Amino acid sequence: MPPRVVIIGGGYGGSAAAKALDDVAEVTLVEPKDAFLHNVGALRAAVDADFAPRIFLPYDKLLSRGRVLRDRAVQVEPGTVTLASGATLDTDYLVLATGSGYPFPAKSDLDDSAASLAKFGATREQLTEADRVLLLGAGPVGLEFAGEIKARWPRKQVVLIDPSPGILSGYSEPFRAEILRQLDGLGVELLLGDSLAQDPPTEVGTAGAFTVTTRAGTEVSAGLWFRTHGVTPATGYLTGALAGARLSGGQVAVGPTLQVKGQSTVFALGDITDVAEPKRAGAAMRHAEVIAENITSLIGGGTELGRYEPGPAALLLPLGPHGGATELPGGQLLGPGTTSEYKGADLMVGRFSETFGLTGKD
Template sequence: MSPKVVIVGGGYGGSAAAKALDAVADVTLVEPKDAFLHNVGALRAAVDSDFAPQIFLPYDHLLSRGRVVRDRAVRVEPGTVSLASGKALDADYIVLATGSSYPFPAKSDLDDSSASLEKFGATQKQLTAADKVLLLGAGPVGLEFAGEIKARWPQKQVVIIDPAPSILSGYSDAFREEILRQLDQLGVELLLGDSLAQEPPTEVGTAGAFDVTTRSGAEVSAQVWFRAYGVTPASAYLAGSLAPARLDSGRVEVLPSLQVKGQTTVFALGDITDVAEPKRAGAAMQHAEVIAGNITALIGGGKELTSYEPGPAAILLPLGPTGGATELPGGELLGPEVTAQYKGADLMVGRFSETFGLSG
């Protein structure tokens, strides 16, 4: 009998861990969505109705031996994963990979891919109807969204407001200056070191003219607005001896081995961990590789586990299909042409289609 591994969450890290462990364990991947949502492409899906269907990748061919259970974990403790359906899954090993929520359209809170696709389509229509767009938040999401909007509708005005005095702190001056240069070239207006006195009177993502005032007194008029900040780790289901590992922030304390603090058979990866690094899909997949190796070692009777080492700051930030910049580990700067080759052209849809057995 193969050891039972239950992976909670089928995002980037959870899917990668499930695929890596499929040959050595009896894997069950628990995921409420009916298809993997390739969030890397979500912002382009919000502006391009032809691109949107490509970011939904069915789980049908992800695993050869294991299974994907469409359900939601409501209580997880060592050895048991209890589901919303009332079922309980026994587990020799558990991997917590539930990620985080984030305002639409960067992430979708809908489990049905058809309903989610309709929401992306509705957003595209609302953006089409607006001459001026207000984005709250000048982090990577807000900047990338601005780039996608301007690439689709060059004449549309885009304003970004953020209370931070500068963009992308933690990265090199050269990278930040290159992004600022391209934003200026696109005509994106940045109001940094400022915030709204109160939110717009219209519903987020719904077209309708409004006027707002910032705390510094600047007046802004727009026809639609979006929130581009607010990560919330999804970890409320932790129970029993796992509960103490959940911090006030919602993140989960992990050891260098990515075992949950105080546990030997429960691991965590991605956005829910307290690993001090930017929360990116690439990091979650690196976590998955370490965890898969460690569980494989434990299954084989090994006691020496691999530690995860966060790498130096790196970021690949597209500004539409042909714009953006990349900062590699170590600080090397790559311009828009190379950034487009790596990520901009199809936002890695082809790569992940292969991962999910959907190409060829």
């Protein structure tokens, strides 16, 4: 019998690891969603009804030998996975790839794709109704969402509030300046170095006029607000010997080989790791590549494992289908045209459709 590999979580990293190991092991990918949600395109799905269905990619054709099991892991320890259905899985190698939660619409917490699509539609209706939108958080998500809103409704007012004195810390000054230039051209208002004393009185994502006051005393009026910050690692299912690897913030301690600290057959990737780097899809997929190579080596009796080295800061930040900028490793700056070509126009839907065997969806 081939060695058994159980991968918990079918996001970017988990799906990539499962596909890479499909030919060398008996792979079971445990994922509660009925389709892969391409989160890279989620913000556009909130403003574009035609685009929204394209970010849901069925798992049916991801693996040729292994299986995708629609279930949720509730207790996981080395060698054993207990599922919400009550079933248990025994495994020789375990990959933790459950990612993180993030406020909607950047991510959806619904497992049913039809329900999730309906939620995107409801958000789009609220956005259509509101004349002025407040976004709490001016990180990459907030900036990208502002660009999507302005691209869809150029006359709609958008204001972002963030306690940081500037945007995109850790990236080059030319990159930050280019993003600020484009935001100014779009008419996006930035209130930096400030925050709200309390959340707006209306429900998040629900249209309704309100006025709030920042800690600096600035009054802000809007008809709709969203939270565009706040990552929560999904690791509450870890039990037994793995519970001790869970850090106070919810992340999992890993070594350079991406093995969970104290474990030789348990690996972790993506947002849940304590690797010091931005938590993005590309990093999770690079983690998956290292993990797949290491598990393949262990299966073959190898003892020398590959090490993951975080790369230099890089970011592709679209501001709508035709705007944005890119900073490549080493600091090279690319403008809106190239950014749109690489990511902005279809937000990589075509690329991931091919990964999931869905030709014709690009």
